[in-house]
Amino acid sequence: MKHIKITLLALFIAFGFTSCSDNDASPSPENNPDLLYQETLNVSYGNDTDQKFDLYLPANRTLDTKVMIMIHGGGWISGDKADMNFLKDLMRLDLPNIAIVNMNYRLADANNPPIPMQIDDISTVVDMLKAKQDEYVISDDIGFVGVSAGAHLSLLWSYAHDSNSQVKMVGSVVGPTNLTDPAYLESENPYLLQLIEVFGIDTSSAFLESVSPYHQATTSSPPTILFNGGNDPLVPTSQGIDMDAKLSSLGVTHSFTLYPEEGHGWTGAALLDTWISFKAFTKTHLED
Template identity: 50%
Template sequence: MKINNLFFSLLLVVTSLFISCASDEDTIILGEETLLNVSYGTDSEQVFDLYLPANRNENTKTLILVHGGGWIEGDKQDMSYLIPIIKQNLPGYAIANINYRLASANNYAFPMQINDITTVINKLKTTNYTISNNFGFIGTSAGGHLSMLYSYAHDTTNDIKMVCSIVGPTNFTDSNYTNNPLWLATYFSLTGVNYVGNESYYESLSPYHTATTTSPPTLLLYGNADPLIPTTQGQNMHNQLNALGVYNEFNLYNGGHGNWSQPDLLDAYLKMINFINSKF
């Protein structure tokens, strides 16, 4: 009996050690990881940088940064200044800083650039990065436009939970644009489609016209002396989202196309961090 009791006691100890080891193996603590120039297509511009936080899991959310440049230029490095700000203030979030194919005479911006964003998101969802399918956008200028347009009109699986537009165009049917021959020429160079007679097409490219009652919470940051983005672009988007019952915050700073004073830039960053914390 004593031998049997001793054997049973030893068996319990060995079993508990085995279970403990198995549990330790199953609980993998992931470290911080940076993946640069991850390819998501055959074009050299179809790459993104991915910053994965330590201790991430299947609930980790991802912020997608979309650079500006008038749809024809720019690079993901233009958004790199935001990465340390996000890491310091939102350490639990993953960050995807993306490039997309730039428009040219032979490669129109639409739907090419929306297709690129779709492909990036699909890759993030299907690759084993140990993140969730919850994404938020921070886009600047043309990147702000693309972020809103994707979120409002092309997010068929409701993966986008938040979008921040920094001086992004919202409405291509705005008379401030359509009465300007230079902008109409720009429209054609980006799409190959004349505005006159195709107004509904330009509505389909406008977040103002494609927003719905289910659009995600939106942060709008604009300048009151922007030579490229009329004040109406941010103000009218704010009014439209209010009419749809979509939570949004609109902030108008003194200055031009994002070149605001240091206090205003700091205020914009703080508003962005607080918005992400509360809405995403």
Template identity: 50%
Template structure:
């Protein structure tokens, strides 16, 4: 899951770099200066760090996008979301960007609730420091693969203060009770799912599909029909559930896409994602 996702991220970086214009990079000396703070600590563990990119001329109305990397819940790093960070900063320069690491799962530490707790800590810190950073408490998420799963899950069932206005899932798992997972003979997939201890109650609790309500935030979904790790039913099932609850959403399934895509499909993703953020965040 980690290696395949890098195809999407690297190609995304190519498209956003080639689309950068001189105007977006010209400083406004009359505005509040842009500020980047790298590796801020939000906990005592080495992985509990985040980067924050604050735009110039920001205010308490400045919206925030939080990026969550993938890696099968047990690998990966925030640097893998740099392409998305650059995309937001260049195409939507009025938005503050958070790129966070979280504790990785291992034999003694399952992903849930540990990684959701880490998102809790980051969101709480941003809320407590909103005045200092000059940012709004309204947030959105962009997650890839396992990071998309965590973004959806936190937005649907752990956002007790209703701060999330939109969430983007790029090839994120949505239903860990899906028969396509439960009955899978794919050894790599079995290892990933076994991190959640194969308890049906836990698998339901950590499945975003079962956490959707009529008040869930606007959701945009991107999936590849040829993805070897994310069955088509994952994206389609969540789309149907969002329709059932009348939640604002968009869904795109690329016929030739895998656990990532390139070319015109990737350009389509960037155009749709930018428009969705502008409309909903």
């Protein structure tokens, strides 16, 4: 999964994005009721160099302005928030009333497994946003969207660690959902085996269940939108199909799209369909 991400650049160039920044906007709605767009890059939320996020606050925001948190992929061991800039630009264009947090997190290595480290980083960011709600002029209602490993983390935090029920929706693009899936445990594919190994030496079923969104979903899980590729070499088709069935059995509002001919990412018509579906889902469950 290392170094693999969705290839979106060509399509996004066609949209002709523009960006603006005004770091001098007053954060107080009482002093400035027509708040300007504000962009702040590399906000630190910890002592590690990877513990930073980019913050994009829309103009005319209020304490009802919802926040989308973006989490990059990279097999839990690589990647950067810059990988999600394509989605940030799309959201600023088509969903301009939502605040955006595009976060980095500490990357796993031989001495630092991804869980709980990366879940703790997400919790720290969420807590910081809540503490600064009045300063940023945002709601404490949040959504998540992640790609690949970032999608796994988005689902896992939303299902198992949202103690204050802040998450109003979560989006997963090619995210692993069930690490106890025989498609992983019985596979001889070195890429799939690496996915299990990165979680450390404890591969007992109890541990793998604790880090699998499939096993952590409940009837109170937030609305969820899932996208998977039928020819994905890293995330078996069963990951999306089984998650879809599990959410249906729990009565969780959700959407699942499987692109039979696509792999671990896609472009063209499938990509456009993904954005249209995700945008509509976000408008319904987070923006409104």
